[in-house]
Amino acid sequence: MANINPAGVFDTTYEEDMLIDRTRRDKLWKNLAFLALLLLPLFSVSGPLGLKLISDQYVGLIARVSIFVIAVQGLNLLVGYTGQMSLGHAAFMAIGAYGSAIMARELGFSFWAALPASALLTGLIGLLFGLPSLRVKGFYLAMATLAAQFIIPWALRYPLEDLTGGTRPLSVPAPIIGPFLPYADDAISDDAPLIFEAGDRYFVDVISLRFAQIEGAYPAIELVNPGGLVVPAGDVNMTIHEDAEGNTTGISYIASKAGEYRVAVIADGSTTSFAAQVSRSKALSFASDIAMYYLIVPLAALLMFLARNIIRTRTGRAFISVRDNDLAAELLGINVFITKLRAFFLSAVYAGIAGCLLAFERNSLSLDMFQLDVSIEMLAMLIIGGAGFPLGAMFGVTFIRLLQEAAIPMLRPWLADLLPRVFPFIDAVNITSAINPILFGGALIIFLVLEPRGIAHRWEVFKVAWKLRPYSY
Numbered sequence: 001m002a003n004i005n006p007a008g009v010f011d012t013t014y015e016e017d018m019l020i021d022r023t024r025r026d027k028l029w030k031n032l033a034f035l036a037l038l039l040l041p042l043f044s045v046s047g048p049l050g051l052k053l054i055s056d057q058y059v060g061l062i063a064r065v066s067i068f069v070i071a072v073q074g075l076n077l078l079v080g081y082t083g084q085m086s087l088g089h090a091a092f093m094a095i096g097a098y099g100s101a102i103m104a105r106e107l108g109f110s111f112w113a114a115l116p117a118s119a120l121l122t123g124l125i126g127l128l129f130g131l132p133s134l135r136v137k138g139f140y141l142a143m144a145t146l147a148a149q150f151i152i153p154w155a156l157r158y159p160l161e162d163l164t165g166g167t168r169p170l171s172v173p174a175p176i177i178g179p180f181l182p183y184a185d186d187a188i189s190d191d192a193p194l195i196f197e198a199g200d201r202y203f204v205d206v207i208s209l210r211f212a213q214i215e216g217a218y219p220a221i222e223l224v225n226p227g228g229l230v231v232p233a234g235d236v237n238m239t240i241h242e243d244a245e246g247n248t249t250g251i252s253y254i255a256s257k258a259g260e261y262r263v264a265v266i267a268d269g270s271t272t273s274f275a276a277q278v279s280r281s282k283a284l285s286f287a288s289d290i291a292m293y294y295l296i297v298p299l300a301a302l303l304m305f306l307a308r309n310i311i312r313t314r315t316g317r318a319f320i321s322v323r324d325n326d327l328a329a330e331l332l333g334i335n336v337f338i339t340k341l342r343a344f345f346l347s348a349v350y351a352g353i354a355g356c357l358l359a360f361e362r363n364s365l366s367l368d369m370f371q372l373d374v375s376i377e378m379l380a381m382l383i384i385g386g387a388g389f390p391l392g393a394m395f396g397v398t399f400i401r402l403l404q405e406a407a408i409p410m411l412r413p414w415l416a417d418l419l420p421r422v423f424p425f426i427d428a429v430n431i432t433s434a435i436n437p438i439l440f441g442g443a444l445i446i447f448l449v450l451e452p453r454g455i456a457h458r459w460e461v462f463k464v465a466w467k468l469r470p471y472s473y
Helices: 016-018 024-043 054-082 089-105 110-133 141-155 287-310 312-324 326-329 335-364 371-383 392-422 428-450 453-465
Strands: 174-186 194-198 203-216 218-223 239-241 247-257 259-266 271-285
Touching: 024 054, 024 287, 024 335, 054 089, 054 287, 054 312, 054 335, 054 392, 089 141, 089 335, 089 371, 110 271, 110 335, 141 271, 141 371, 174 194, 174 259, 194 203, 194 371, 203 259, 218 247, 259 371, 287 335, 312 326, 312 335, 326 335, 371 392, 371 428, 371 453, 392 428, 392 453
Parallel strands: none
Antiparallel strands: 174 271, 194 259, 203 247, 203 271, 218 259, 239 247
């Protein structure tokens, strides 16, 4: 609706008519907003400039908002544009999160390979749960997708417990680029362990030990971290190299903590002699919040841009036709079932990418992060933001996150003091515990009554009014 030219400005070519940013001013403001987001971490407390103008809390908040913007944007493709209800979006995020973590921990995938692989895996599973859309719609389809919300976490908790840890938290390695820039090679012997300092925040040390020659049994490798603890073989930053017989022929370890490391080879009586070589290289690490920020925010902007352009394609027009009237769309030659499956696939792919980013951003996973209330919360974000609008996901997620992390903590002490006096017949403990859901539900009711089409619709109306304002000529 707001993709129009200001009063007195006209298109002269088809290319101009097809542009998303109709004027240079639109493009300039959009680029300036994106540039401001990129510059924000530089002024934070932990930023490289050391200016300490912005709290690190806001940098982390924007990163988390960006992750859920990706997930809700995928939900928008399914619910807002195709009209298919889903109550299992958090479960698809769990597939992307645990799938990428398992690929990184067990299969040796880098983050850059685990991200597209887990997104594709989530999309394929999303196709399976999209099959009921052939026969059912509306409330019944919501019940079918609700099954995914129970089946997927159950499968991750019990049949796949050996891989996912079940109810226990699962650690996830930080993304790195490299290793590159080798800077040291050391020989190591039984009585002369290697001791060195490491711990740069952004360029971490990668230790690689290989046995060049062995006579007798393979010796054991011991690595001690700065805390004085021996790093176990199952550590998330440790990679064990083995031969065909299962003997440990070397290790690789990402030294992400600052301090002194000690690498030693311990030979027993059955080892006659050995020769071991230790090399150290640098790798670009995304373990810090600021580094992950520069990974998450640009990717969120790219995926929002892709979603905006998908709607302009033949597939996107088919999504809208199915949403408005699936019978009429079928009479026009649109394969309704294939169109719905494409929507489920794309929605699940976006959820998988968001889940993968969430796993590597938090460096730890728990099934409590993907419960039914998270799916309902994301659906509320879409309703408040504006279903069927390109910016609906961004507005909805930002509003809910600010409500939960800023407005509710500010209002909570005042309400905790006021409500027990207004309702003396209710236990004060019960009132205090109910403040968060009351405020969240109240905000949702207000938007449903006063602005049922969401914040994005009001934003579009404002832009139209601004562009069509009268000029002196």
